[in-house]
Amino acid sequence: MEKKKVIYVSHCILNTATKVRKDAPVEEKPEERLRKKFLTQAIQNNIHIVQLPCPEHKLYGTERWGHTKEQFDHPHFRKQCREMLNPFMDDLKVYLQNTDEYEVLGILGIDGSPSCGVNFTCSGAWGGELMSNTRLSETLETICRVPERGVMIEVLKDMLQESNITIDFYGLDAMHPEVLNHLLE
Numbered sequence: 136m137e138k139k140k141v142i143y144v145s146h147c148i149l150n151t152a153t154k155v156r157k158d159a160p161v162e163e164k165p166e167e168r169l170r171k172k173f174l175t176q177a178i179q180n181n182i183h184i185v186q187l188p189c190p191e192h193k194l195y196g197t198e199r200w201g202h203t204k205e206q207f208d209h210p211h212f213r214k215q216c217r218e219m220l221n222p223f224m225d226d227l228k229v230y231l232q233n234t235d236e237y238e239v240l241g242i243l244g245i246d247g248s249p250s251c252g253v254n255f256t257c258s259g260a261w262g263g264e265l266m267s268n269t270r271l272s273e274t275l276e277t278i279c280r281v282p283e284r285g286v287m288i289e290v291l292k293d294m295l296q297e298s299n300i301t302i303d304f305y306g307l308d309a310m311h312p313e314v315l316n317h318l319l320e
């Protein structure tokens with residue numbers, strides 16, 4: 136019997152409505168093209184897709200600003216991530232206990248995200264009252280891409296480690312589309 140292939144993905148790989156709102160249309164952005172390519176190929180290859188929760192949308196809704204990792208890196212956010220991920224850990228363990236039937240391909244996050252980044256996240260000295268910030272443009276310019284995981288991915292890695300589970304992580308990143316080839320082959 137052919138094994139059922141399962142992949143866990145960040146929520147917005149299936150539902151981009153949870154992403155931070157942008158003025159410019161996202162349709163033709165390289166990340167969007169890569170997302171659609173991944174989904175098309177995953178379906179064609181009979182890969183079963185599990186959608187992880189979106190912590191930012193659940194905790195801050197659709198009106199949130201774009202954030203940096205530092206703004207989410209606090210105990211309550213981590214605790215909430217853990218609670219959201221707990222039910223997924225249960226299902227994952229079932230797949231891993233039945234390796235004759237299932238093959239878990241990995242976890243696909245969103246590189247650059249403060250929550251779901253795998254290889255990169257965004258960092259910056261953001262925060263505080265916008266109206267009284269007399270150096271707002273300088274504050275905004277502190278944002279940069281750093282080689283760290285987003286907060287939810289860090290929590291997920293911790294949870295996997297606590298259960299002695301090893302799984303490959305991948306990041307959706309338009310600058311490195313080749314990363315997905317291994318996943319989809």
Ligand code: SF4
Nearest residue numbers: 146147189248250251
């Ligand atoms: S928190 Fe994760 S799932 Fe939610 S929009 Fe950001 S990258 Fe996507």
